[in-house]
Amino acid sequence: MLDELLGLVVLNVIFLCSGAGVLLLCGWSNGWGLRGWVGLSYLTGVAWSGVLGGLLLESGLSLGRSDIVLGASAPLVLAVILRRFREPSRPRPMAGSLVARWAAVPAVLIATGITLVRAVAQPLDSWDAWAFWTPKAESIIYFHGLSGAYFRSGVPNADYPPLMPALESDAFRFMGQLDTTLVHIQYALLFIAFIAALAELLHAVDRYKLAAILILIAAAPGMTTQTVSAYADVPIAIFASLGALLLWSAVQERSLGIYALAGLFLAATLATKSEGAIYAAAIALSLLCISRGARLRIVGVFVAAAALSIVPWRVWTATNHVHGAWGFRASYLFERLGRFPRAFVFLAHVFASTAAWLLLPWVVLAAIIIGLMYEHRSEALFVLGMLAFSTLALDVVYWGSTYPFHWYLETSASRVITTPALIGASFTPLLISRSNNPRAPAPAGE
């Protein structure tokens, strides 16, 4: 077991270094300044390795240890060659601070205490995890890459993009065996790093409010149970949340480096699950609706993310005759009108579930109202638009699905709502901290 744990540690250090390289290339900071960005560096490395891993697999490579190491170290090597360590080419977009890290400490402790400890001994016992997520990862090991024959063999959701199986197979390669218990640590680390990354990205907001929201996210039972289920719902929610925050920051700060990083996280969102297209589109659409000057760049980021993730995967599935079982019948949109309100109520119900999210959804809604009422309407409109677009799109998916309606809702709604909920939660510290001062009423006559 110690050898396997050591292998996992090595892999995750590689992810961390890889992410640091990407951040340097994006002009994030000089090398030493990255010490305040451990959470974001790690998640950037995971997103980079996952997206690149999918591309390598789709191009026919086996994604062995050497492929993983070479692919992951490429950004760092390039950053050294371009001397990004010494001379940041553009102003640092946002600087990490000690205060931000202190705000994250209680939340990281909660997430670590509950999730990591549980993940260490967690058997693979969630249906989708043993029915297709982990078997797909194991198939990459057995067949030295993606096998068309395996993906045509009736494996469920064969048309889901390969980011998570690629990352799980990385873990198996570095552990030296197909340990389906320890692989849960990989998921727990993503969750813990996400809390840290939020603290780093939102360092400028009120630290007490930031700490309160981070604790609410870390302690949400739904986050813990979904993280240790080894499903892709928490990873996709993490990638989408960081993609949304970074795309928002990129528009505000007009930084190409942040646009590039947002594009990487949106590519990871698209490459994780089919629903990624809904979340990425909801982020881009809601931002397009409220930002006037950066529309071309937002569209560019979305197109680049799709070109890196979903397009090559669709080419691979088409050339290998791989099809998913999920079906959508447009005629249901006319014939089964009653599904629309029922799916909407169900999605609203699982979003507001205190059993899964404690008070987080109510805090998010309150923050949106505060944001709309006071000085930061555009941020609140962005979050509201993203929630509305993604919930409506998910509703239409349930409405026209050929799967049994109630079964489909009951088995998936609580998971697909995780991404909109987490994006909303990620913006909440921003909304409530910046809304301290109500907008002064305009003088009469103006």
Next chain:
Amino acid sequence: MLASVKAVQEVSASVRSTVDNAGRSWRVSEAGLIQEAGLNPTVFKRIEALIPSSARYDLVIAPRLSSTAPAQAFAYLLAWHLLPRIEVASGSATWQIVWGARKPDCCRVWSVGQVEAGEPPVMVVLHA
């Protein structure tokens, strides 16, 4: 208040789960998963021993069983446990795994036991 109760429940569930699973190897856990699905892990081991790892197989489950939860769990767990053996379309493989369907007369047949109590045994068939 509700939030605190839920958080305490979650922590206690995590502690219970960790204590229950601590020290179990992943192989033992995987066998436990088959048992939790109400299936017999010995059947999986026997099938694995019979079918060569490079072979392909097709799975035939009687229509009266195929839509039940145990049969679906059996199909998915089998597909996972038999990797790198790949399931292929009906009738195109040398090896066949049959549950609840009629025993073929033509070929070599092994009965590998009951995967679910009260149901007919699973058979492995080698088409020469």
